[in-house]
Amino acid sequence: MSVHSNMEFFVDPMRCIGCQACMQACTECDTHKGHSMIHLDYLDRAHSVQTAPVVCMHCESPTCAEVCPADAIKRTEDGVVQTARKPRCIACNNCVLACPFGVPKMQTEFKLMMKCDMCYDRTSAGKRPMCATVCPSQALFFGTREQIEELRPRSTPINQFRFGGQIITTKVSMMAPKAARAEYVDVTAAMNEQATGRTITLNILDGMCE
């Protein structure tokens, strides 16, 4: 049993309404009942009702696994990065600190790192993950690329992210406005000295400094 290769996970923070249905449903998932593996935060409640849901992005080369000294974190052949294996996990927190998306959670009561496994028990059996099935705004969406293209003509899925010098390719995609390009903001590009890293479109920074 494996996750059907056509089925993909898309996250669209623009649609999120902060209702927490995903978190509540996550606790109903058979592999980690009673615990939500989803992060959902207000970005700045004093000024906005905006919330952002974060599920595991399921990296092609998972940083969490790379930094694990106990080789406890496995990525399945169909590309799903699993919760740490209990017999191996030494609860060292390396993965928690290293994940660029801030996904893994240390469950101190079990001395175990737990994380979103894309409801592997469900998705590997042809079902959709709990969170993406219930999400009332479909900010979390699980389906085919054809479906997302038809349903979200204004957005485009992005699955490459740059953190400093590290470029990460993920199984899960973020929906971004179609006109938007992937911009990597490095402040040195707008400074009066040699820029480091990639060149950026200057008007972005100009806009930010207004």
Place this chain on the structure above:
Amino acid sequence: MSIASDNPDIIERFGPHLAYSSDARLATGVEPDKLVDTHCCFCGQQCGIRLKVKDNEVIGFEPREDFPFNHGMLCPKGVKRYLQGSHPDRLLSAYQRDPREGFRAIPYPEALDRVASEITRIQSSFGNDAFAVLTGASLTNEKAYLMGKFARVCLKTANIDYNGRLCMVSAAAGNKKAFGIDRAANPWADILRAEVVWISGANVAECAPITTNYVWQAREHGAKIIVVDPRITPIARTCDLFLPIKPGRDIALFNGILHLMIENDWLDHGFIDEHTVGFEAAAEHVKDWTPRRTAEVTGIAERGIRQAAEWWGQAKTSFLLHARGIEHHTHGVQNVLGAINMVLASGRIGREYCGYATITGQGNGQGGREHGQKCDQLPGARDVSNPEHRAYVAKVWGVDPNDIPQAGVDAYEIFRKIDRGEIRGLLSICFNPKVSLPDNSFITRALEKLEFFVVIDFFLSETAHHADVVLPGSLQEEDEGTVTQIEGRVIKINKAVEPPGDAREDWRIIQDIAKQLGREHGLTFNSPREIFNELREASRGGIADYSGITYEKIERQYGVCWPCRGEDDPGTLRLFEAGSWNPIAKGAGPFYFPDGKARFNAAAYTAPAEDVDDEYPVILTTGRVVSQYLSGTQTRRIGPLVDQYPEPRIEMHPRLAEKLDIKDGDWATAESRRGSVTLRAMVVTTIRPDTVFIPYHWAGRRSVNQLTISAQDPISKIPEYKVCAVKLRRSNG
């Protein structure tokens, strides 16, 4: 003896306690005995859900992806709704109020005997109308129908009304005045390709979360979303145009938009001429509502008003949605009429992607207001004062039409009558007025004046604290029946588990009381199906005609939208289509008036009953949060939902907070002429600076309805929950 809502002994015994998953609900790999396809027990959307049942306990759920309205989607309440079953607070026997213990469990037959003898005593001493009945719009159609029949045929009291009085009645009255029928005009699928979606006074993302996806999907195809609200709610955050209206000023905005539509000739003259009456008078009425004046009254920037009118005026397709935000007012009906005028002037109704609807709030907000538990109504949305309607229903019931009482009074007036001693006894089911009615310290006093009060409920609600006898009723999943959801779609609730202990299905309890009274005529049904079949007959030929709906057709079609007039009739997905027939117009036109035409109604602007002044300078408005439902009888007992938003807060803008020296998280006291509440402040720029918001789901000292005003709309009798005047101060908690 007075029992306070915060009585620690009663709370210790009856809760609210918080339920969390444990045992079979928490274990992994547990195989359920059966899966039951049914619907969520909460709001008017009635999302499909599949309950997992093991050993007569609901242990969890599976998303029900085959149900076409929600395709498996659920809000957090739907996800955790299963925790209301097997709850430690569940009433497993009848109770009697006891001076020493608070409440004492008694055998069910003894409780029935007491109820019947008290009803008999009160009615024989003070007349039939001295005993009143309060019901609710979370009851199934079958139970709602039965309650109306029980009051009229068995108790012969005029005084029955329901908690839809605080919910749907302004929309209902407005719709009847303008369209001659009270139902969402369109299926939600018509939102998907509307060019403009106008949302007035509806916190869609929190109160009807699944509807969000319909709205967002319209936007994906290019729709402009206009949201009118005093707060930037989650649906407003990414809308195309946000109009931050001052609470209580909605008519001014609707009139101002109609003014601009006329000025710019953004009108469908063909539709107006052929399908409506009253346009000239409405046009004359909005002449003075210039953008300048509209901006001054509504507190919305003039350019926003102009932009909204331009988008609305020029759209080819559109969908207008509203909810309690415009309806909970002393001019709630006028607000609704103002909104409908905008729709009629555009001609965009009765066609695909051209729609209008109020978003029903309660589980059976639609069906619960159609089959005779309203004080002025008989089944099929018939009128209790219409002799023909009375004669028809009397025939179905096998009674003399003269024996059916005339119209009674609304739910709030029932309490005023209790206060005046005109009503001495009360039976309440599916209603928690002590939390949900405005100015609720008056409600508490009235409850204590009753000579006899019987409550049917599954938990001991705060209202039930005042009961003399409590009869243990059924949870939604312990019975079957139908409800009518947000689109006018009649759907089937299926039984998942048996009621525990002495608890019984509500309809059995009502029939048990009738039998004990020796007046069981017409109240000897053996199943909800039998009740439904009689309801079909009683509604036949009425506006809300269910005669062609069967349980089987519902299951086969995933619901049937009424009117449905015969075996071969699949139901009516969309109202007012060209050439459609209805029993009032009889082919003259698509609207439910003898000439088949819709009505413009000049919507008169009036200020709220209690405007702000120097002493009480801030507007208080109330509403819901996503993790709680209505008076919280169920959701304040579900641990994960309580954890999500544990206590009400006072939302206020930093400009107001600074003036009062209140910081985010500080205790603050809001005080009106009726009461005060002390809660933590939530300082956010997402609310108008002249307004504070407090959600209403909590009881006792945290109840915002201690402050709200009992002023009501003269037509619909809905209370003005959305505006009253308060003063605020920093507090020490």
